[in-house]
Amino acid sequence: xxxxxxxxxxxxxxxxxxxxxxxxxxxxxxxxxxxxxxxxxxxxxxxxxxxxxxxxxxxxxxxxxxxxxxxxxxxxxxxxxxxxxxxxxxxxxxxxxxxxxxxxxxxxxxxxxxxxxxxxxxxxxxxxxxxxxxxxxxxxxxxxxxxxxxxxxxxxxxxxxxxxxxxxxxxxxxxxxxxxxxxxxxxxxxxxxxxxxxxxxxxxxxxxxxxxxxxxxxxxxxxxxxxxxxxxxxxxxxxxxxxxxxxxxxxxxxxxxxxxxxxxxxxxxxxxxxxxxxxxxxxxxxxxxxxxxxxxxxxxxxxxxxxxxxxxxxxxxxxxxxxxxxxxxxxxxxxxxxxxxxxxxxxxxxxxxxxxxxxxxxxxxxxxxxxxxxxxxxxxxxxxxxxxxxxxxxxxxxxxxxxxxxxxxxxxxxxxxxxxxxxxxxxxxxxxxxxxxxxxxxxxxxxxxxxxxxxxxxxxxxxxxxxxxxxxxxxxxxxxxxxxxxxxxxxxxxxxxxxxxxxxxxxxxxxxxxxxxxxxxxxxxxxxxxxxxxxxxxxxxxx
Amino acid sequence: xxxxxxxxxxxxxxxxxxxxxxxxxxxxxxxxxxxxxxxxxxxxxxxxxxxxxxxxxxxxxxxxxxxxxxxxxxxxxxxxxxxxxxxxxxxxxxxxxxxxxxxxxxxxxxxxxxxxxxxxxxxxxxxxxxxxxxxxxxxxxxxxxxxxxxxxxxxxxxxxxxxxxxxxxxxxxxxxxxxxxxxxxxxxxxxxxxxxxxxxxxxxxxxxxxxxxxxxxxxxxxxxxxxxxxxxxxxxxxxxxxxxxxxxxxxxxxxxxxxxxxxxxxxxxxxxxxxxxxxxxxxxxxxxxxxxxxxxxxxxxxxxxxxxxxxxxxxxxxxxxxxxxxxxxxxxxxxxxxxxxxxxxxxxxxxxxxxx
Numbered sequence: 001x002x003x004x005x006x007x008x009x010x011x012x013x014x015x016x017x018x019x020x021x022x023x024x025x026x027x028x029x030x031x032x033x034x035x036x037x038x039x040x041x042x043x044x045x046x047x048x049x050x051x052x053x054x055x056x057x058x059x060x061x062x063x064x065x066x067x068x069x070x071x072x073x074x075x076x077x078x079x080x081x082x083x084x085x086x087x088x089x090x091x092x093x094x095x096x097x098x099x100x101x102x103x104x105x106x107x108x109x110x111x112x113x114x115x116x117x118x119x120x121x122x123x124x125x126x127x128x129x130x131x132x133x134x135x136x137x138x139x140x141x142x143x144x145x146x147x148x149x150x151x152x153x154x155x156x157x158x159x160x161x162x163x164x165x166x167x168x169x170x171x172x173x174x175x176x177x178x179x180x181x182x183x184x185x186x187x188x189x190x191x192x193x194x195x196x197x198x199x200x201x202x203x204x205x206x207x208x209x210x211x212x213x214x215x216x217x218x219x220x221x222x223x224x225x226x227x228x229x230x231x232x233x234x235x236x237x238x239x240x241x242x243x244x245x246x247x248x249x250x251x252x253x254x255x256x257x258x259x260x261x262x263x264x265x266x267x268x269x270x271x272x273x274x275x276x277x278x279x280x281x282x283x284x285x286x287x288x289x290x291x292x293x294x295x296x297x298x299x300x301x302x303x304x305x306x307x308x309x310x311x312x313x314x315x316x317x318x319x320x321x322x323x324x325x326x327x328x329x330x331x332x333x334x335x336x337x338x339x340x341x342x343x344x345x346x347x348x349x350x351x352x353x354x355x356x357x358x359x360x361x362x363x364x365x366x367x368x369x370x371x372x373x374x375x376x377x378x379x380x381x382x383x384x385x386x387x388x389x390x391x392x393x394x395x396x397x398x399x400x401x402x403x404x405x406x407x408x409x410x411x412x413x414x415x416x417x418x419x420x421x422x423x424x425x426x427x428x429x430x431x432x433x434x435x436x437x438x439x440x441x442x443x444x445x446x447x448x449x450x451x452x453x454x455x456x457x458x459x460x461x462x463x464x465x466x467x468x469x470x471x472x473x474x475x476x477x478x479x480x481x482x483x484x485x486x487x488x489x490x491x492x493x494x495x496x497x498x499x500x501x502x503x504x505x506x507x508x509x510x511x512x513x514x515x516x517x518x519x520x521x522x523x524x525x526x527x528x529x530x531x532x533x534x535x536x537x538x539x540x541x542x543x
Numbered sequence: 544x545x546x547x548x549x550x551x552x553x554x555x556x557x558x559x560x561x562x563x564x565x566x567x568x569x570x571x572x573x574x575x576x577x578x579x580x581x582x583x584x585x586x587x588x589x590x591x592x593x594x595x596x597x598x599x600x601x602x603x604x605x606x607x608x609x610x611x612x613x614x615x616x617x618x619x620x621x622x623x624x625x626x627x628x629x630x631x632x633x634x635x636x637x638x639x640x641x642x643x644x645x646x647x648x649x650x651x652x653x654x655x656x657x658x659x660x661x662x663x664x665x666x667x668x669x670x671x672x673x674x675x676x677x678x679x680x681x682x683x684x685x686x687x688x689x690x691x692x693x694x695x696x697x698x699x700x701x702x703x704x705x706x707x708x709x710x711x712x713x714x715x716x717x718x719x720x721x722x723x724x725x726x727x728x729x730x731x732x733x734x735x736x737x738x739x740x741x742x743x744x745x746x747x748x749x750x751x752x753x754x755x756x757x758x759x760x761x762x763x764x765x766x767x768x769x770x771x772x773x774x775x776x777x778x779x780x781x782x783x784x785x786x787x788x789x790x791x792x793x794x795x796x797x798x799x800x801x802x803x804x805x806x807x808x809x810x811x812x813x814x815x816x817x818x819x820x821x822x823x824x825x826x827x828x829x830x831x832x833x834x835x836x837x838x839x840x841x842x843x844x845x846x847x848x849x850x851x852x853x854x855x856x857x858x859x860x861x862x863x864x865x866x867x868x869x870x871x872x873x874x875x876x877x878x879x880x881x882x883x884x885x886x887x888x889x890x891x892x893x894x895x896x897x898x899x
Contacts, residue, residue, distance in 0.1 A: 115792035219757035506593030
């Protein structure tokens with residue numbers, strides 16, 4: 001009891017307020033689940049839903065499997081071994097995240113289709129007439145490949161930071177006890193990095209469930225397709241909200257499973273010496289094999305699509321008015337930077353709260369905030385517009401009092417867009433931060449509190465310094481995600497506010513993928529730059 | 544560590560300041576301009592067309608009239624939903640989209656107002672206007688059959704319906720039913736032939752597909768070149784774009800194809816429109832009408848035709864040379880509103896026959 005009271009402070013209040021605010025707009029969707037079903041819903045159930053659900057399951061499960069396979073193996077190599085190009089690969093392996101999956105999907109199709117580089121070369125260079133079906137990427141396996149190549153960095157980053165910074169002493173003890181690399185991996189590394197693997201993989205799963213661009217272009221019908229079909233095609237928002245609510249239910253189940261898998265076990269620092277692992281040098285062919293594997297993944301997820309984008313940019317250069325591009329860059333960096341900063345701050349507050357609370361149910365409360373990530377962006381957009389128009393309604397007398405002549409102020413400003421980003425991407429920042437909190441545990445905080453420091457002082461002096469890796473990776477991930485984001489930005493931006501991604505999307509949706517390449521390339525460039533800059537900062541901090 | 548913290552702090556502060564700055568300016572703008580005495584000199588457009596050529600036309604409009612065009616570009620349904628949610632307070636003056644079905648839905652949702660203008664009546668034929676003058680068509684887009692010049696003799700082709708016959712088994716290409724152009728196509732058949740026949744047609748098409756639907760319109764043309772199928776249903780302007788592509792390989796593909804206008808002896812070729820309607824609670828109603836008049840005037844219509852390969856609605860304007868080279872054709876004689884009215888039914892039929 002005393003402990004509970006001690007925890008009731010400004011941090012608790014702040015955290016609960018944040019959680020509620022992030023959850024509120026989703027409430028319209030939760031309630032939608034309970035509305036009575038209509039003819040469209042019955043039609044969906046009868047004709048299409050089964051296939052849509054099966055496709056979605058295959059897509060998410062297979063992608064989760066492959067991203068874990070690739071992400072974890074790379075994280076393990078980078079954290080444990082020294083080999084050629086290791087320092088470069090360490091940060092470069094995150095680069096695929098800078099390519100929006102729908103751009104990746106268009107690009108790979110561009111490379112592989114009949115007029116693409118590969119078939120053209122085979123046909124004209126070698127006179128080979130091959131069955132075009134061999135090169136067809138627009139199918140379920142193709143979509144799994146696309147998602148895997150451009151999303152594995154979620155697993156890789158979170159796991160790599162964890163393995164490199166945290167588990168050193170555990171792994172070294174194992175080595176001292178004479179265990180070989182395989183046993184070390186399966187008996188120690190795999191179990192202790194379970195939390196970060198699941199954190200990363202759940203981001204991947206949510207991203208896949210939510211994505212619309214890739215599956216739409218490749219003609220794969222998923223659960224998200226059903227949501228859009230009922231809303232746009234049938235003009236039946238009720239049914240689509242019902243579907244979105246079902247999706248949300250599914251995500252809640254995933255989150256509960258995650259919780260179960262994580263169990264009660266916690267692995268946190270045992271000593272204050274947080275030092276990186278001593279790297280084992282890989283010599284000879286082993287070193288080359290490791291470097292080759294890293295380079296292969298990096299080529300598939302980054303170099304090959306980028307080369308294609310550069311090629312298209314050269315082809316179309318000069319056909320597109322350029323003078324506006326600087327403004328798109330400014331707008332993109334501005335919204336991405338601001339929302340990433342806000343999300344990291346909010347995630348620190350909520351994460352701190354999650355670590356402190358003891359009750360079984362209160363512990364689940366922060367999980368609610370990640371639901372925003374499970375709902376298709378367009379549906380969130382509608383929920384957010386509704387909420388803000390209502391808010392403006394309450395504030396209208398105030399607006400009139402200060403002499404404004406409009407009653408829509410917040411809902412036509414950039415505040416609306418930022419709020420939507422925060423609801424949508426909070427999960428990304430929060431997952432990083434939560435993993436960070438899990439890692440540092442509560443021992444040091446308790447010590448600090450026992451020595452008389454208040455919660456706020458403890459937070460800044462003890463927690464934040466130990467969390468810098470998590471803070472930085474959280475910031476980068478959100479920054480890049482906002483930079484790539486499509487539906488929210490399209491629907492919620494103020495007048496004349498274009499970003500690089502809206503520009504790229506508009507060309508792509510008109511089947512002008514070559515023209516989309518310039519904006520896409522800028523997105524990739526800025527994201528890559530962000531990755532490099534923040535890694536430099538991180539490295540300096542570590543020294 | 545301190546460096547990192549202070550860096551984040553400074554970054555955060557700067558961004559917050561910038562946010563306040565930019566949101567303030569965007570708030571003040573409408574307040575200033577909607578002042579009582581000064582006639583407003585802007586128009587707010589929600590548009591689902593993203594073409595660069597549209598931007599050029601807006602710029603020209605600004606130069607000619609001094610009226611500033613403010614834009615939000617997005618997907619039609621989502622923009623529509625946003626206008627609905629914003630209600631009477633919405634800032635949208637004009638809603639522009641590339642499909643008659645959406646225009647009809649906007650009308651049904653009660654977000655458009657009736658507009659009368661002699662200039663519009665003169666420039667836009669009656670069948671490309673809403674009967675209550677809630678919206679006006681601006682460009683026409685024909686959905687035709689593209690065929691492989693080597694493997695198909697155009698004399699084998701006749702109607703959309705004929706593509707479901709046995710001789711076309713495994714030879715027909717078309718994109719997924721999720722696409723609005725296909726939905727409008729089936730909606731037009733529901734209107735012309737009734738629901739039963741429309742469903743039979745869709746089922747027959749699925750039987751004859753060369754492959755499961757995938758990709759966009761251009762991808763169907765490429766599949767012909769790759770030998771996957773022999774005929775594809777496509778919008779004409781994609782063909783125009785491919786013929787004029789920066790990529791020589793695409794040009795090569797397009798040169799192996801030709802346009803066939805189906806149903807010339809029966810119901811006519813399916814035609815859809817891009818069009819726009821003035822929003823019911825528009826604050827800048829007059830400017831919105833001016834913009835409509837500008838876009839349907841000969842100069843803008845010629846630009847649509849020559850840059851974007853769309854057919855002009857204004858009969859005073861000749862289609863561009865390329866469009867003329869494909870020949871004249873008979874269009875479906877139905878009200879554009881029917882495409883919207885039958886849209887939902889079309890989707891249900893697609894699902895029932897398993898057209899992906």
